[in-house]
Amino acid sequence: MNIVRADFISTQAVKQLLNQGEIEINCMELRIRPYFSPIKINKCRKCFKHDHFTSQCTNTQLCSQCGQHHPLKEWCNNELKCVNCQQHHYSAHSSCPVAQQKRKQLLRADKSTMCSTAS
Template identity: 45%
Template sequence: LPSEYSLVIQQFHRNWNEDEWLPELQQRYVSLYKITRLRVKDGSSLNAVRADFKSIEEVKTLIRSGKINVGSMIHPIKPYHLPIRINKCLKCLRHDHTTKSCSRPRLCPKCAEEHTLEHGCPNQERCVNCGGDHISGHSACAVVQEKRRALVDLSKRQRAELLVLADRQQHQFGYQEREFPVIKLMLK
């Protein structure tokens, strides 16, 4: 299901086991089918979980309320958005293609120059994309920030289009007589 069918439950204690809470939450939220602990890159747990639902209507209702009941406690919630990943060629360090399709020479990830990496790099950090004094692909890079903004905008547009489509599909019903044949009652 698309990410619009998910939300983030905040303040979900790190020591709580998601599998133990799922059955209790499913009693109250019928279309909930899965909860997953959110983690940072190094694998450590956050005090938040992603809750996946089968009904977009239930998700919309919860998001409008801004909260969810977990046991006897009320937890804040927010919409779930897929993480935005910016692709970077690991060979030439640019963002407009993949490593596999790159025909440029391999560059040093620190200084963006072409040299051997056997003994490290004594040069200053330099970004191949903007010329700044940071490694290529760093979050401070203006090129990376612009690419991230563009991806976020695209993601928002696609999310909005999916919500409209899901809403239309959920409320669309066309009666077809052949799909509902008349049942004849036999009286004795």
């Protein structure tokens, strides 16, 4: 399967291509499908909560390993505990179910925006 990615500034051009369904490039008919870039979520590096940046954070500085407020040193010997889901992983880890759920919400919103733009 050949994949070609094209980025457009004009939403009108995107609408036309999506409605057309295919395009010919170099004597090959290619099917047109919308592309959704990987979703990145905002994550504070101070309190490790989502939806804000470190520069906007008014919360207490937390340890990314144990989620507690203590003097940050080079290595924390406490048990791993995520501040978002309380599970056994670093607070900034991408496997966090809270982060994954947030990513899914943003992807749904992104797809919804794309679909409303394309129609």
